[in-house]
Amino acid sequence: MSLAHPAAATESTDAPSWSLVIHGGAGVIERSRITPETDAAVRTALDAALDAGSAVLKSGGSALDAVQAAIVILEDDPNFNAGRGAVFTYEGSNELDAAVMDGKDRNAGAIARVHYTKNPILLARKVMEDSPHVMLSGEGADRFSVESGLEQVDQAYFGTAERRRQLEELKANKVSWFDVDLKYGTVGAVARDTSGNVAAGTSTGGLTGKRYGRIGDSPLIGAGTYADNRSCAISATGAGEYFIRVGVAHEICARIRLKAAARTEFLAQEAERGGSKPDAAMLAQLTAQALSAAEVQQIADAVIAEMGALGGSGGIIYLTPWGHQGYSFDTPGMYRAMANSDGGNRVAVYGDEE
Template sequence: MRLILLFGALFMSLAAPASATSEKVAEPGWSLVIHGGAGVIERSRISPETDAAVRAALARALEAGSSVLSNGGDAMDAVQAAIIVLEDDPNFNAGHGAVFTYEGTNELDAAVMDGAERKAGAIARASATKNPILLARKVMEESPHVLLSGEGADRFSAEQGLDQVDNSYFATPERKRQLEELKAKKVGWFDVDLKYGTVGAVARDTKGNVAAGTSTGGLTGKRYGRIGDSPLIGAGTYADNRSCAISATGAGEFFIRVGVAHEICTRIRMKAEARAEFLVQEAARGGRTLDAANQQDLLASALSADEVQSIADAVIGEMGALGGSGGIIYLTPWGHQGYSFDTPGMYRGMASSDGTSSVAVYGDE
């Protein structure tokens, strides 16, 4: 019990990771990772114009979220700022540019989660909120619930004073063409072209808190009120200061079955706790005093970047073995950040307080 309590204290007392070889506690830093969907994203299928437009939008989203974090803002505010940019861009399947249901309407799903207290809010099948991510946050902050759907979500949105739009706002000619093509092919339940344009963001602020958010229009041609993984806490969205923040994109039914977001976070937390307990025992045997600097070094060295990546890859692999495909972005409170996907490409980007910033589209980038 003493070791468990000690490890819990480490999590509560530290805001940012330090190098395992550092003799000092590092200054708090921030990180941001975003995605705009995964799937059959290949150079032969993407026009140069679309490639450039997607990269520019990802860069704008990174800039919006980074501006919040660099000014000392909260992780949740950064996640929201980044996702709004992507919801407003018709190149992504969220907000303006969302795909059509089989019946020719647009139904929006979104979720947010705060890793500090594990508060969460989500909406499914909303039809009138200009930026669905704002409605998910309102559910988290202004209601006793986690998930609202359909007409009730729309009514709650209006009561909260969020911008309301006609359902036609979300439609674009390209999304309409995709629906017509799907119906003409008569290929099955929904789009099988495997282009998941869901958007998401995970952030770590200078206080060491992590947050996650995801927003989507679902799958082209979805029917019967289908809801995917994005608004389901633990499937497509999860954040926990004890482990990591995750946002997913892909074949939602399989992400739900595996509980991908929560599964990755749980494996990271359990491995970090076990490793830290071992290091605490080693320190005690060596007569070391666990002052603040030693605690920082201990926590920072509990898991390596390769170990975190391996956990994410393993869960994505298990989901893929069931027949699903897609990817996730992740970010730990200690600064590990990255992606894991089993598709040819994934719209993605990351930035951090060390000045680095990058966007990518294809799997070989």
């Protein structure tokens, strides 16, 4: 399956002092299926999330704080499948998943099948910072949320009339394995702060009609979420089972890291042949220049194509410590937006938008 919509990656000669990329899901997102009102509402929400994350980065805040700020906005908006607006399980409840990861030390936190936490991304961060664990699930995660003092809400807060309609349509069609509209409304963000650290976060309600305690890729470190200062930060959205099988987030980061390391070593050897003995500062500069935006994009596209060849679909957003930022998806559309300190802001929904 070939990649239908590779994104235009961005870079500058001097890496931007901060960068942010966000998504609100990928899938069968086409103009014929989206009303003008929904289109406008989604773009407004993406703008608001971009503004929230950018404000943190502009003030010198951390990449992790920026990721959290952007995702909270999207979790509070019913147009997305995360927090308020989360899809229903087959039994008619809402089960929420989320993860965060800090590229500086690869510290991570994740939660799955949470029921009452208003903003699941906040709970994922609590797990990362205030527990000895990486992942909590179900009733235990719910208890930890209460003990952590996070805002709790009734299940009725999450569900919307549209999400209920989607579940009823799925049941009427006797299709219990897939999202009825093939819109993966998972939300996510990746950021690079002025210290050069990257971070990633993802939040979702999963798939409409999911059963048997199903957990997708979003809260799984290395599948739907990953961040490493040696390579990149990734947040994914799509057919979670396939992202898990490929380990999409980690796979992209690993390929970038290994290729950058090999290129840096080659450049260092060339410098030595020219009479320069690379010190730590020079090696850091060589690493920052090792890969072009096109090469990073090619790696992301290749992994998405590999996942697609297995039968999956969806997309990712990425951001490297060296200023490359972009996205890759093989679906008709993807709710997405990006910004950096160079003023390169953009919001897009459909596959033919840059």
